[in-house]
Amino acid sequence: xxxxxxxxxxxxxxxxxxxxxxxxxxxxxxxxxxxxxxxxxxxxxxxxxxxxxxxxxxxxxxxxxxxxxxxxxxxxxxxxxxxxxxxxxxxxx
Amino acid sequence: xxxxxxxxxxxxxxxxxxxxxxxxxxxxxxxxxxxxxxxxxxxxxxxxxxxxxxxxxxxxxxxxxxxxxxxxxxxxxxxxxxxxxxxxxxxxxxxxxxxxxxxxxxxxxxxxxxxxxxxxxxxxxxxxxxxxxxxxxxxxxxxxxxxxxxxxxxxxxxxxxxxxxxxxxxxxxxxxxxxxxxxxxxxxxxxxxxxxxxxxxxxxxxxxx
Numbered sequence: 298x299x300x301x302x303x304x305x306x307x308x309x310x311x312x313x314x315x316x317x318x319x320x321x322x323x324x325x326x327x328x329x330x331x332x333x334x335x336x337x338x339x340x341x342x343x344x345x346x347x348x349x350x351x352x353x354x355x356x357x358x359x360x361x362x363x364x365x366x367x368x369x370x371x372x373x374x375x376x377x378x379x380x381x382x383x384x385x386x387x388x389x390x
Numbered sequence: 391x392x393x394x395x396x397x398x399x400x401x402x403x404x405x406x407x408x409x410x411x412x413x414x415x416x417x418x419x420x421x422x423x424x425x426x427x428x429x430x431x432x433x434x435x436x437x438x439x440x441x442x443x444x445x446x447x448x449x450x451x452x453x454x455x456x457x458x459x460x461x462x463x464x465x466x467x468x469x470x471x472x473x474x475x476x477x478x479x480x481x482x483x484x485x486x487x488x489x490x491x492x493x494x495x496x497x498x499x500x501x502x503x504x505x506x507x508x509x510x511x512x513x514x515x516x517x518x519x520x521x522x523x524x525x526x527x528x529x530x531x532x533x534x535x536x537x538x539x540x541x542x543x544x545x546x547x548x549x550x551x552x553x554x555x556x557x558x559x560x561x562x563x564x565x566x567x568x569x570x571x572x573x574x575x576x577x578x579x580x581x582x583x584x585x586x587x588x589x590x591x592x593x594x595x596x597x598x599x
Contacts, residue, residue, distance in 0.1 A: 301485075303471065303474050303478055304487040305491070306471050306474075307474075307475055307491040307492070308491040310467045310471050311495045311497070313464055314464040314499075315494075315497075
């Protein structure tokens with residue numbers, strides 16, 4: 298059975314995290330939107346740096362166009378994406 | 391199950407079929423590697439960083455933005471303390487204080503509809519003797535349709551898992567020893583059989599259930 302002190306620390310940490318919320322996470326990531334140059338010559342694509350669902354991320358991330366990638370290069374979503382990996386068949390069963 | 395008993399049968403067959411699935415096999419190997427890393431003294435933060443992407447191997451619904459949120463303060467501290475709770479419990483039933491603390495942590499880490507499932511798929515790597523995989527079919531199989539979707543489902547699954555492993559530990563251990571494709575503990579055998587009977591059998595139409 299876990300020590301009571303550990304449970305208390307976990308409760309406090311959860312309470313603190315609930316109070317801080319997503320704003321602190323965004324702050325810790327820097328600016329709301331940054332651009333990088335991916336390898337394989339793809340055009341720079343903004344990467345969201347705040348949590349999914351916010352207005353800022355919705356505005357910053359354009360639809361991924363598979364045609365921007367060369368035939369033999371990993372796509373942006375394959376390199377960086379999470380959900381998109383499902384569609385690529387790389388994730389899961 | 392509506393109160394009926396769940397019969398654990400054809401375990402070796404089911405475990406072997408599961409090991410054929412590439413994602414599932416990688417997940418089991420990652421869990422074993424994380425067990426080794428823990429024994430070698432790897433920090434909770436390092437093990438968490440490895441477990442987050444590995445959870446995708448069994449179709450975690452959490453996107454990378456959520457995994458990143460979990461890897462950063464303040465939620466990273468919540469994860470590490472969750473790991474500490476399960477490290478200390480060693481798969482035993484949690485006391486009331488710990489259950490409340492775990493429920494608070496789950497609520498903070500996983501407010502999304504898929505939160506319980508995604509969190510379980512990380513913790514099943516980090517604390518495999520205490521936390522089963524909790525996709526919706528598994529929760530429904532164990533808890534029933536109505537309770538499977540409640541905030542209490544995570545802790546209810548933990549309690550069922552701990553009690554059931556204790557009830558049939560000898561049989562599960564024998565299954566684990568007989569399964570040579572990937573290393574599994576007794577608790578992991580129960581979890582994999584739960585997955586197979588609640589959902590996984592659909593991958594194998596010729597199995598016949």
